[in-house]
Amino acid sequence: MTRINDIQKLTDNRFLNLYRLDAQFRDGSRNPYYAASRRRTVDTIKARTHDNNPDGVVMFGVYGPQKDRVVLIRQFRYPIDGYVYEFPAGLVEPGENAREAGIREMFEETGLTFTPREGNAFCRPFFTSVGMTDESCAMVYGYCQGVPTSANQEGTEDIQVVLADRAECRRILKEENVAIMCAYHLMHFLASAGDPLDFLEEGK
Numbered sequence: 400m401t402r403i404n405d406i407q408k409l410t411d412n413r414f415l416n417l418y419r420l421d422a423q424f425r426d427g428s429r430n431p432y433y434a435a436s437r438r439r440t441v442d443t444i445k446a447r448t449h450d451n452n453p454d455g456v457v458m459f460g461v462y463g464p465q466k467d468r469v470v471l472i473r474q475f476r477y478p479i480d481g482y483v484y485e486f487p488a489g490l491v492e493p494g495e496n497a498r499e500a501g502i503r504e505m506f507e508e509t510g511l512t513f514t515p516r517e518g519n520a521f522c523r524p525f526f527t528s529v530g531m532t533d534e535s536c537a538m539v540y541g542y543c544q545g546v547p548t549s550a551n552q553e554g555t556e557d558i559q560v561v562l563a564d565r566a567e568c569r570r571i572l573k574e575e576n577v578a579i580m581c582a583y584h585l586m587h588f589l590a591s592a593g594d595p596l597d598f599l600e601e602g603k
Contacts, residue, residue: 401425403432406441414490418444435532437490445533453524453537456500457488459584459596460513460543466594468562469585470543471571472508475557483576484561486584488536497522501539509560510548515541516596527580538580540596565589 405421415435422432437454438444445451460470476483489504491497498515505513515522524535547560563571568585571577577585588595 403446404429406444406446408441409433418446420446435534437532437534445535451524451526451535453491453497454534455488455490455536456497456504457486457536457538457580458501458505458513459486459538459540460505460509460511461541461595462511462543462562466542466596468564469568469588469595470505470509470511471561471563471581473559473561473575479576481576483578484571485578485581491537497524497537497539501541505543507551507553508556508558509543510551511543511545511560513539513541513543515539516599521599536580540599542596 400423402423403420404423407419407421409417409419415437416439418434418436418441420432420434421429423429434446436444441447458470462468462470470487471484472487473482473484475481487505487508489500489508491500492503495503501515502513505511522537522539524537526533526535528534547562549558549560552558561567565588568589572582572585572589587598591598
């Protein structure tokens with residue numbers, strides 16, 4: 400029977416920590432399994448709690464009166480020593496819900512005002528890269544307005560704001576490094592007509 404017998408915390412960092420799980424596999428053999436978590440203690444990681452409260456939030460923001468552009472960021476990411484196209488995103492702070500975190504993070508990263516769409520049936524947490532981390536993020540969909548700026552970004556962030564139309568999204572998918580959550584949604588955006596967020600309505 401597959402199970403976890405014991406968990407040990409190996410690091411003590413602010414945003415991300417490494418845990419060693421004593422894993423017992425289906426065939427009865429045992430081995431350590433290493434996983435990262437944004438939780439700070441053994442008792443709060445999801446292998447112990449089995450909850451799925453979002454650690455982070457990702458925003459799919461549609462821009463412009465014609466709803467024909469998507470708000471992207473081009474961000475330097477240390478694990479690849481390079482830039483990658485993503486949606487604006489960030490961590491959910493204590494006391495925030497996903498919508499509140501989405502509004503705050505969109506403004507901090509892009510300077511844009513973000514209005515989440517009502518009736519969002521899919522704004523619940525989904526796991527990101529579950530083979531290596533228990534992190535989950537809620538996707539918040541909505542509309543953006545304003546003038547992009549980097550004035551609210553932290554000094555440690557290297558982020559460029561991109562307002563991409565369909566032609567630019569197609570180019571990005573063909574030529575650039577893209578986070579997988581972003582890539583799938585850009586493919587949906589390319590295939591959509593009218594308001595790309597209409598799929599959120601029940602029955603569609």
